[in-house]
Amino acid sequence: MQKKKVLLLATGGTIACTHSQEGLAPGLSGAGILKLLPELQEDFTIESRDILNLDSSNIQPEEWQFMAERVTEALPDYDGIIITHGTDTMAYTASALSYMLQNLSKPVVLTGAQIPIGQMFTDAKRNLQTAFAAVNAGLSGVMVAFDDKIMGGCRAVKVRTMGFDAFESISAPYIGKIYADGVHLEHSRAGEEAAAPFELKNKLCTDVFLLKLIPGTKPEIFDSLLALGYRGIVIEAFGAGGTHFERRNLLPKLKKLTDHGVSIAVCSQCLYEKSDLSLYEVGRKLLDCGVIPGRDMTTEAIVTKMMWALGQTEDPAEVKEIFARNYCGEVS
Numbered sequence: 001m002q003k004k005k006v007l008l009l010a011t012g013g014t015i016a017c018t019h020s021q022e023g024l025a026p027g028l029s030g031a032g033i034l035k036l037l038p039e040l041q042e043d044f045t046i047e048s049r050d051i052l053n054l055d056s057s058n059i060q061p062e063e064w065q066f067m068a069e070r071v072t073e074a075l076p077d078y079d080g081i082i083i084t085h086g087t088d089t090m091a092y093t094a095s096a097l098s099y100m101l102q103n104l105s106k107p108v109v110l111t112g113a114q115i116p117i118g119q120m121f122t123d124a125k126r127n128l129q130t131a132f133a134a135v136n137a138g139l140s141g142v143m144v145a146f147d148d149k150i151m152g153g154c155r156a157v158k159v160r161t162m163g164f165d166a167f168e169s170i171s172a173p174y175i176g177k178i179y180a181d182g183v184h185l186e187h188s189r190a191g192e193e194a195a196a197p198f199e200l201k202n203k204l205c206t207d208v209f210l211l212k213l214i215p216g217t218k219p220e221i222f223d224s225l226l227a228l229g230y231r232g233i234v235i236e237a238f239g240a241g242g243t244h245f246e247r248r249n250l251l252p253k254l255k256k257l258t259d260h261g262v263s264i265a266v267c268s269q270c271l272y273e274k275s276d277l278s279l280y281e282v283g284r285k286l287l288d289c290g291v292i293p294g295r296d297m298t299t300e301a302i303v304t305k306m307m308w309a310l311g312q313t314e315d316p317a318e319v320k321e322i323f324a325r326n327y328c329g330e331v332s
């Protein structure tokens with residue numbers, strides 16, 4: 001069988017880190033990473049490109065757009081693309097790419113490491129092998145490969161700062177897992193044809209704010225957000241999706257913002273399971289203010305969907321329609 005042709009796009013992160021006087025900083029190129037894993041060359045034809053060299057804390061929407069363009073350029077020439085990336089914001093990048101790369105029929109797999117690839121206890125090699133296994137399995141779409149697991153890009157969340165099982169697939173099964181006898185596909189779209197031709201849609205609006213409610217959040221914060229020109233706000237509300245309206249009533253401010261055309265989406269502070277704004281009075285009153293229910297989307301998926309939706313349209317009604325649609329498994 002012909003070897004699959006894979007492009008590794010290196011963007012930095014711990015996987016590529018070496019010691020510098022300022023602490024760990026990305027130093028290795030894609031070729032340098034691949035040199036430490038020579039056995040991959042037996043099964044794949046691999047090329048690499050160094051497109052960024054950043055700790056992922058410095059990866060922002062402009063870098064997502066840049067990555068989406070580099071992926072789009074390369075797609076016709078490769079069977080799959082692997083992006084090495086820092087873990088800290090990988091879930092945001094994976095979600096953003098999931099919306100920007102519409103109707104992917106090839107795998108785009110993000111991976112990284114908790115320990116640099118050159119160090120003794122590194123998890124980088126295993127994670128890279130998992131990413132290559134995802135390509136080999138004939139999967140398609142944006143995915144995160146980490147700690148022997150393959151997850152949907154818009155479902156992965158970083159849940160640990162030090163553990164090797166740093167990512168979880170939230171409210172969605174793993175796409176696959178690595179066992180001693182190979183990849184077990186648990187919930188895959190392997191072999192499925194994309195519904196429409198591939199399209200790069202990488203326009204984003206960065207005027208999006210994320211607010212995590214605390215008991216006692218002041219209503220006036222929303223005046224400031226309006227004055228600052230935010231067009232989209234994501235609120236991490238309590239439990240199934242509630243906010244306070246006694247003593248410090250947030251509701252009139254929220255209504256004022258939606259009346260001004262600001263799109264507000266509400267998800268839960270709980271990591272697992274869905275929010276349902278229709279369940280409690282404290283949620284229904286939010287719906288009455290015209291907010292968009294975030295259902296079971298992760299914070300990363302909802303923030304990036306807001307940026308992406310506002311990049312596609314200026315009409316808040318159309319933003320609502322975009323949120324009602326499931327593009328890449330981000331919402332059930």
Ligand SMILES: NC(=O)C[C@H](N)C(=O)O
Pocket residue numbers: 012013014015054055056057085086087088089112113114115
């Ligand atoms: N493990 C890592 O990759 C963390 C690193 N600070 C990054 O996100 O770039």
